[in-house]
Amino acid sequence: MTTRRKVLVAAGDGIGTEVTAAAVEVLRAVSQRFGLGLELEPALVGGASIAAHGTALTDAVLDRARAADAILFGAVGDPRYDGPDAPDRPERAILALRKQLGLFANLRPVRVDEASAGRSPLRESIVAGTDLLVVRELTGGIYFGQPRGREGERAFDTMVYTAPEIERIAHVAFGLAMRRRKRLTSVDKANVLDTSRLWREVVTRVAANYPEVELEHLLVDACAMDMLRRPTRFDVLVTGNMFGDILTDEASMLPGSMGLMPSASLAPPRPDGTHPGLYEPIHGSAPDIAGQGIANPVATIASAAMLLRSSLGQPEAAAAVEAAIAATLAEGVATVDILGPSQGVSTQTVTEAIVARINPG
Numbered sequence: 001m002t003t004r005r006k007v008l009v010a011a012g013d014g015i016g017t018e019v020t021a022a023a024v025e026v027l028r029a030v031s032q033r034f035g036l037g038l039e040l041e042p043a044l045v046g047g048a049s050i051a052a053h054g055t056a057l058t059d060a061v062l063d064r065a066r067a068a069d070a071i072l073f074g075a076v077g078d079p080r081y082d083g084p085d086a087p088d089r090p091e092r093a094i095l096a097l098r099k100q101l102g103l104f105a106n107l108r109p110v111r112v113d114e115a116s117a118g119r120s121p122l123r124e125s126i127v128a129g130t131d132l133l134v135v136r137e138l139t140g141g142i143y144f145g146q147p148r149g150r151e152g153e154r155a156f157d158t159m160v161y162t163a164p165e166i167e168r169i170a171h172v173a174f175g176l177a178m179r180r181r182k183r184l185t186s187v188d189k190a191n192v193l194d195t196s197r198l199w200r201e202v203v204t205r206v207a208a209n210y211p212e213v214e215l216e217h218l219l220v221d222a223c224a225m226d227m228l229r230r231p232t233r234f235d236v237l238v239t240g241n242m243f244g245d246i247l248t249d250e251a252s253m254l255p256g257s258m259g260l261m262p263s264a265s266l267a268p269p270r271p272d273g274t275h276p277g278l279y280e281p282i283h284g285s286a287p288d289i290a291g292q293g294i295a296n297p298v299a300t301i302a303s304a305a306m307l308l309r310s311s312l313g314q315p316e317a318a319a320a321v322e323a324a325i326a327a328t329l330a331e332g333v334a335t336v337d338i339l340g341p342s343q344g345v346s347t348q349t350v351t352e353a354i355v356a357r358i359n360p361g
């Protein structure tokens with residue numbers, strides 16, 4: 001198998017820089033322990049790139065992203081560039097990377113383990129045992145549809161999906177369901193939207209290739225409710241770009257924090273079976289806590305584990321990182337979003353505890 005090892009590290013803004021620095025420490029430790037020879041190359045994106053170059057994503061960084069074996073991404077978003085006169089919007093960087101690199105499949109696992117199960121008995125009784133995977137279509141839908149624009153007091157966006165776009169994400173989701181508990185929930189708004197009626201038709205068609213998978217269709221509003229009422233009933237969910245974005249922020253409250261939610265954004269596989277991919281926590285730059293050293297680094301470190309497995313073909317190294325995260329949380333070492341201000345520790349303390357478990361030397 002080809003040795004893949006060049007990782008572009010695009011930290012971005014706000015807590016993106018803090019949680020990415022933590023994941024880099026972990027990648028260095030795992031590289032040392034497993035002799036991976038990882039090359040970690042920093043790159044400016046988002047507000048940091050606007051400040052330096054006037055644009056959220058330079059062509060040079062896009063070229064480096066194309067050439068890398070994988071990308072570790074923090075988060076973009078900076079209130080300084082929210083206004084109408086801003087030279088660019090930081091968020092354009094992540095949207096452009098997804099589109100330009102063809103990262104159409106966004107996998108967002110949600111697991112509730114002992115350590116993160118709710119701290120109230122009622123909550124624990126609902127969420128314990130949750131193990132679901134949201135497969136979000138990432139390069140189509142309303143975030144990319146044309147036309148879009150603003151005409152004075154009127155603004156518009158367009159939701160577009162084509163059958164081939166739906167078909168390929170459906171195949172990814174059915175394939176993953178086959179390797180899990182063989183249940184797939186397709187989430188749409190077919191009672192209102194034409195794009196959703198096509199979505200439902202195409203997913204049903206693709207299902208014929210996977211007779212062992214039990215398929216159900218669920219409207220997105222009902223899904224939002226059931227995600228909180230009975231999350232353990234879900235195995236794999238497949239949905240469009242915006243619904244997947246919203247449902248996964250909601251799902252982060254099952255383990256208890258956005259800071260526990262990793263993600264992988266994948267392009268079609270290479271001949272050796274690995275995928276070009278971008279790996280990022282599902283959260284944003286969190287300006288409300290940026291600079292305080294209290295951001296939860298677990299989502300980004302768990303994203304780095306996904307990177308090792310899916311883009312670099314290093315399942316043992318990935319498992320070592322995941323085991324170190326689980327052991328650290330189980331021992332009660334966690335940030336304030338999990339344990340509250342009196343017991344929560346800093347980003348650095350959690351990171352050091354994870355690194356120490358990977359590389360005790």
Ligand SMILES: NC(=O)C1=CN([C@@H]2O[C@H](COP(=O)(O)OP(=O)(O)OC[C@H]3O[C@@H](n4cnc5c(N)ncnc54)[C@H](O)[C@@H]3O)[C@@H](O)[C@H]2O)C=CC1
Nearest residue numbers: 075076077078094258259283284285286288289295296337
């Ligand atoms: N992929 C990306 O780069 C994303 C960028 N954004 C951008 O981030 C900026 C802030 O957006 P928000 O709506 O505030 O969403 P956010 O995800 O940054 O924060 C939402 C809430 O969760 C908390 N939180 C998030 N991550 C955390 C962590 N690791 N540890 C502890 N607490 C955490 C924050 O403190 C905040 O209270 C915006 O500019 C938005 O556009 C938002 C989502 C994804």
Ligand SMILES: CC(C)CC(=O)C(=O)O
Nearest residue numbers: 091094095143245282283
């Ligand atoms: C810029 C946004 C679309 C990013 C986001 O919220 C996400 O991907 O979860």
Ligand SMILES: [Mg+2]
Nearest residue numbers: 245246249282
């Ligand atoms: Mg989001």
